[in-house]
Amino acid sequence: MSTLGLLALGAVGGVLAASVGIPAGGLVGSLVAVGGFNLLREREDRLPDSFRVFARVVLGTVIGSLVTVELLRSVGWWSLLAVGAAVLLVLVGLACAAVLRRTTDCDRRTAIMAMSPGGLSEMAALSEELGCQASLVVAIHMVRKLLITVVAIVVLTAVTTGLL
């Protein structure tokens, strides 16, 4: 299938998933649509490098546009704490990646990307660029998103209702 055809299929899946409110719907919907199509016909394609670079640049631009003076003000003197928390999470991620690599046959690059606590879209894009198994990284990050959201809701509900 041509790049344009795959892009059209991805757009349909992405827009559908985003419109029904699935988190990171654009990514998940297009991946499921195009990936599912490829699994059904049992072949894979490789889109042009320029296409993939453009996609990553657009994503980086979107994140960069969120950096505002208001954001820096709201973090204020908590910024050191925020950076400390980020450092801790990266270290915990690296430790988990080391265990994952030892307990499974996952390669080192994929294990680090899968256990790094970044955003789903950003980790997906970076994984592709760094030559990891991007589909596996996306799948593990989706499990992380789901698991942590469920844990957060359960714990906060237990605390607010006096169960914990």
Place this chain on the structure above:
Amino acid sequence: MTELDPLLTILAGLAGGLGFHRLRLPGGSIIGALLAAGALHLWQPQLEPLGPGIRTAAQILIGTSIGAATTRQPFRELTRMRWPVTWLLLGMVVVTSAFGAALGTWTELSLGTIWLATLPGSINDVVAVALDFEQDVGLIAAFHVVRQIFVLGLVPWLVIRATERGP
């Protein structure tokens, strides 16, 4: 704000992303675009963040690219490694929760706010939970944005360093 403002942000992002990509820095295309767009927005504070439509478009481009190269192999691997992955992710939650609890006792922030701020979850999902439970959404979102930018800047370099000795 004018109609040209988003175009200005995109042009800055393109210049930064393509510039860093040409320098062959790990993760250069994302990080270059992020730095250029971020610098522009700090320099011109009247510029507004790009709308959710552009973010969805970027996600579709990336999802299509990954989907096109998808085979059955990663799903077989995830099935095989489901228990190590689940336990490791739960361990990650326990460690970060302990850190959040410690910060909650040392600072005047509410325990719920600092716990949600330090969880390794998705910014959109955690903020949605914070809204429901009436926590400090602005601070929580800021912590998660700092983490995502930090991870984006550091992890590609760590991956390259960690794999210099082999896969």
